[in-house]
Amino acid sequence: xxxxxxxxxxxxxxxxxxxxxxxxxxxxxxxxxxxxxxxxxxxxxxxxxxxxxxxxxxxxxxxxxxxxxxxxxxxxxxxxxxxxxxxxxxxxxxxxxxxxxxxxxxxxxxxxxxxxxxxxxxxxxxxxxxxxxxxxxxxxxxxxxxxxxxxxxxxxxxxxxxxxxxxxxxxxxxxxxxxxxxxxxxxxxxxxxxxxxxxxxxxxxxxxxx
DNA sequence: ACGACGATTCACT
DNA sequence: GTGAATCGTCGTG
Numbered sequence: 036x037x038x039x040x041x042x043x044x045x046x047x048x049x050x051x052x053x054x055x056x057x058x059x060x061x062x063x064x065x066x067x068x069x070x071x072x073x074x075x076x077x078x079x080x081x082x083x084x085x086x087x088x089x090x091x092x093x094x095x096x097x098x099x100x101x102x103x104x105x106x107x108x109x110x111x112x113x114x115x116x117x118x119x120x121x122x123x124x125x126x127x128x129x130x131x132x133x134x135x136x137x138x139x140x141x142x143x144x145x146x147x148x149x150x151x152x153x154x155x156x157x158x159x160x161x162x163x164x165x166x167x168x169x170x171x172x173x174x175x176x177x178x179x180x181x182x183x184x185x186x187x188x189x190x191x192x193x194x195x196x197x198x199x200x201x202x203x204x205x206x207x208x209x210x211x212x213x214x215x216x217x218x219x220x221x222x223x224x225x226x227x228x229x230x231x232x233x234x235x236x237x238x239x240x241x242x243x244x245x
Numbered sequence: 246a247c248g249a250c251g252a253t254t255c256a257c258t
Numbered sequence: 259g260t261g262a263a264t265c266g267t268c269g270t271g
Contacts, residue, residue: 086252093252120253121265139252169253212252 045194047112047186050138054085054129058138059223062205063197066143068175069190076152076175078143078165079197082224082231084210086126088135093216107135112187116179119212122169123179127187141168141211141222144230151176167232200225 045064050057061083068076088094109115110132116123117139130136143165145152152174158164165171177192187194203226210222211234224231 084252117252118266119251120263121251122253124252126252141252167253210252214251 042195042197044188045112045196046188047110050112050127050129050187051131052129054087054136054138055221057127057129058083058085058221059205059207060199061138061140061194062223062225063200065146065195065197066140066171066175066192067195068148068177068192070151070176074148074151076148077146077195078171078175079146079230080140080142081144081228082140082142082222084139084141084223085129085221086135086137086139087129087221091216091219093210093213093219094135107133109184114182114185114187114189114192116172116183118179119169123172123177124168125172125177125182139168140171142166142224142231143171143174144225144228145174162229166230 042065045061061080064080065077066080070076086094106115106117106128109128111128111130113128115126115128115137117126117137118124124139126137126139128137145161145165149164152164155176156164156170156174163170165174175192182189182192185192206224206226207220208222208224209217209220211232
């Protein structure tokens with residue numbers, strides 16, 4: 036029963052460390068949603084960001100994370116949803132329970148279940164299907180109440196591990212949509228992928244302090 | 246109870 | 259590129 040499955044899955048214990056390293060390492064892995072009937076919706080992770088309180092200005096300066104006790108209580112390796120502008124965003128809790136650290140999955144390259152995803156989220160241009168954090172949640176038909184707080188190797192939503200991408204295939208940039216913490220290079224995406232979020236081009240050229 | 250504020254998206258110009 | 263919609267969360271009264 037405990038023999039390794041192939042392809043191997045990410046397990047909760049894999050998220051006990053630094054969310055920045057984890058976000059980088061997650062690129063290339065596959066996010067799989069298995070519908071009740073057994074149909075698989077899957078996408079390759081091509082963009083991810085890290086959040087890491089309290090050293091993260093995006094959290095501390097703001098009173099934001101501090102009071103979201105429900106999110107902070109989530110143990111590492113479990114799914115959670117941050118909401119912004121009314122949209123639920125899929126993340127994985129990192130470090131340890133009680134600490135607000137996480138990886139935000141920002142974009143996918145659709146691999147399986149394209150028809151169903153298009154049904155969930157009708158779009159004109161195919162590339163708009165999953166090229167944003169709230170878009171991929173909609174395309175996969177994820178509902179926070181059902182998924183939040185479940186482990187990353189759950190039957191309904193799990194992660195299939197891929198070999199780490201070489202540095203040459205990864206672009207590191209500042210995070211998107213923040214006021215504070217813009218100087219931190221905590222966003223990663225697959226170089227040249229047409230499936231990353233539209234905000235990418237300008238961010239690529241951003242100069243980061245050392 | 247009320248108002249301000251986004252870890253976004255969409256429709257425009 | 260600019261601006262509006264949107265709604266749950268959080269701070270204040």
